[in-house]
Amino acid sequence: MTWSFETREQNLKKLKTEDFDLAIIGGGITGAGVARDAASRGMKVALVEAKDFASGTSSRSSKLIHGGVRYLENLEFGLVFEALSERTLLFKLAPHLVHPLRFVIPIYKKSRVGYWKMLLGMWLYDLLALFRAPKMHESLGSKETCRRVASLNNDQLVGAMEYSDAYTDDDRLVIETLRDANRKSTVIANYTKVLSANYEQNKIHSVVVKDELTGEEFNLKASQFVSGVGPWTDMFGQKIAKQWKTKLRPTKGVHLVFSKKTIPIQKAIVMAVEKRIIFVIPRHEMVIVGTTDTDFKQDPIDVNTDKEDVQYLLEALNNYFPDLSIKKSDILSSYSGVRPLVNDGSDSEGKTSREHLTWSEGENLSFVAGGKYTTYRRISEQTVDFILKKMPKTLRQKFSDSQTKAPLNPKVDKKSYEQALKQIPVWEKEFVKDHFVVDYLAKRHGMEAPRVLSLVKKWSDQHSLQESMWMAEAEFAIENTMCLSLVDFYWRRSPLFLATENHGLEFLDGLLKVFTEKLGWSPEKQEQEKASVLAQIDKDLSWKK
Numbered sequence: 001m002t003w004s005f006e007t008r009e010q011n012l013k014k015l016k017t018e019d020f021d022l023a024i025i026g027g028g029i030t031g032a033g034v035a036r037d038a039a040s041r042g043m044k045v046a047l048v049e050a051k052d053f054a055s056g057t058s059s060r061s062s063k064l065i066h067g068g069v070r071y072l073e074n075l076e077f078g079l080v081f082e083a084l085s086e087r088t089l090l091f092k093l094a095p096h097l098v099h100p101l102r103f104v105i106p107i108y109k110k111s112r113v114g115y116w117k118m119l120l121g122m123w124l125y126d127l128l129a130l131f132r133a134p135k136m137h138e139s140l141g142s143k144e145t146c147r148r149v150a151s152l153n154n155d156q157l158v159g160a161m162e163y164s165d166a167y168t169d170d171d172r173l174v175i176e177t178l179r180d181a182n183r184k185s186t187v188i189a190n191y192t193k194v195l196s197a198n199y200e201q202n203k204i205h206s207v208v209v210k211d212e213l214t215g216e217e218f219n220l221k222a223s224q225f226v227s228g229v230g231p232w233t234d235m236f237g238q239k240i241a242k243q244w245k246t247k248l249r250p251t252k253g254v255h256l257v258f259s260k261k262t263i264p265i266q267k268a269i270v271m272a273v274e275k276r277i278i279f280v281i282p283r284h285e286m287v288i289v290g291t292t293d294t295d296f297k298q299d300p301i302d303v304n305t306d307k308e309d310v311q312y313l314l315e316a317l318n319n320y321f322p323d324l325s326i327k328k329s330d331i332l333s334s335y336s337g338v339r340p341l342v343n344d345g346s347d348s349e350g351k352t353s354r355e356h357l358t359w360s361e362g363e364n365l366s367f368v369a370g371g372k373y374t375t376y377r378r379i380s381e382q383t384v385d386f387i388l389k390k391m392p393k394t395l396r397q398k399f400s401d402s403q404t405k406a407p408l409n410p411k412v413d414k415k416s417y418e419q420a421l422k423q424i425p426v427w428e429k430e431f432v433k434d435h436f437v438v439d440y441l442a443k444r445h446g447m448e449a450p451r452v453l454s455l456v457k458k459w460s461d462q463h464s465l466q467e468s469m470w471m472a473e474a475e476f477a478i479e480n481t482m483c484l485s486l487v488d489f490y491w492r493r494s495p496l497f498l499a500t501e502n503h504g505l506e507f508l509d510g511l512l513k514v515f516t517e518k519l520g521w522s523p524e525k526q527e528q529e530k531a532s533v534l535a536q537i538d539k540d541l542s543w544k545k
């Protein structure tokens, strides 16, 4: 079942005319998870997203699927246990998006948490994972630590702990979750913003939705409504609920991105800075360093990286890797996001719990906020259970239990993924004789890779192989992920902005050609799109000036 720009047109018609069991507001990981869960139970579901899917916090995380070693210190054992169980499951649900990674925590003479306490924490972490981590933890002496992480500062180094967690492509995980919700008949549209609600006494009859691409407004009708608008929860709640009390304590987190040449490490490093930890995470194309954690009170749309954030992260990095002498000019790119933390009255940002909260405002309006990416499937399940209790018994009885433990994409389940890896030599003969391209696409798309590779072959008649690869990715994204603009593509369908030296601008004309062919862009629209890419780069990297 396709999920393209054409599907959006058809879906808008349905959103305007049909009645839904559940309407979800917000297309980050929370909204996407709730949609997939509700649809898996047989509900008739709609989802509207104000901008592009995952354009809020869900493309701006540390991109880790982890239990959170740090939360052990806050004694949040329940959260860690749940997150580690979900980690185990996610390896199966999305083998192309969730990858095991080893983490090293260096311990120095002056470290706040000493060797033995850390070792205890490691045992607890493996225990809470029911010893199902990809590999058990190891405790290392200082010599072995330096052998494993060659460039690490060894002054007063006592040793290190090494343990397993995982990294993901956060934006693509949202999109795969939504694609599966679409397969299960959810009606989904991006660039559709909920403005207000029409009430009949204490009950919402419909919400007013604005199509952000045409300006048209329409009513969306459903029995139940749920908000998954993340850090926008308080702003949105004031607009839609009859009475509102502030619920969140949003905090900002910044990441810097480097090339693997600048920071040549194979394992993630956990750096302790005052009471925080900062990760240095090597992943497919890049190394990301973050994050900060500071209160943020503005509209989340305005979040950006400041010079002070850059300074803070660079300082930590140079303390741990003094020989690398990392400079501001080594930074490829940066990104910042806002955590939708629920205000629990903690005295600091770092201590504020990462648990989620589900609650209702009025008869048929629910909210879900907070929580971690890692636990999104469980959060979604609990949220739909919560909503079900608000439905009349006659309606509730029609629905089955949640069925979200199956792989997100049948063409990239574990078996298909392994099959795709075996096909690499065959595809090299059939499509393009370039191991890097075929290997890269097989790992990104599993058994969907042949479609992308056939597009690479098509474009490579007139374009370089590298450009053809990104043009093929763009065509696939337009056809299968409701990708509507160059910014959607550069920021949330590919790593071009984040991980490449020139942010992929050398492919701009080729990519424009693909979008123009598929979406029929006028010359003016093409100019606007180019300008939007440049303006977004300018905004995200304004700290460089």
Ligand code: FAD
Pocket: 025, 026, 027, 028, 029, 030, 031, 048, 049, 050, 051, 052, 053, 054, 055, 056, 057, 058, 059, 060, 061, 062, 063, 064, 065, 066, 192, 193, 194, 195, 228, 229, 230, 231, 232, 236, 251, 252, 253, 254, 291, 336, 337, 338, 339, 340, 369, 370, 371, 372, 373, 374, 375
């Ligand atoms: P969002 O992704 O922000 O989605 C909300 C959506 O609602 C947005 O797309 C927005 O456009 C839309 N919206 C807003 N208003 C409207 C409206 N009126 N109508 C329609 N749509 C609307 N978790 C982990 O598990 N691992 C990590 O490594 C990790 N690292 C993190 C690092 C940082 C710096 C941050 C900030 C968070 C991190 N998290 C991590 C937490 C995780 O990223 C978030 O909990 C999660 O992404 C929140 O998703 P969400 O869908 O609730 O919010």
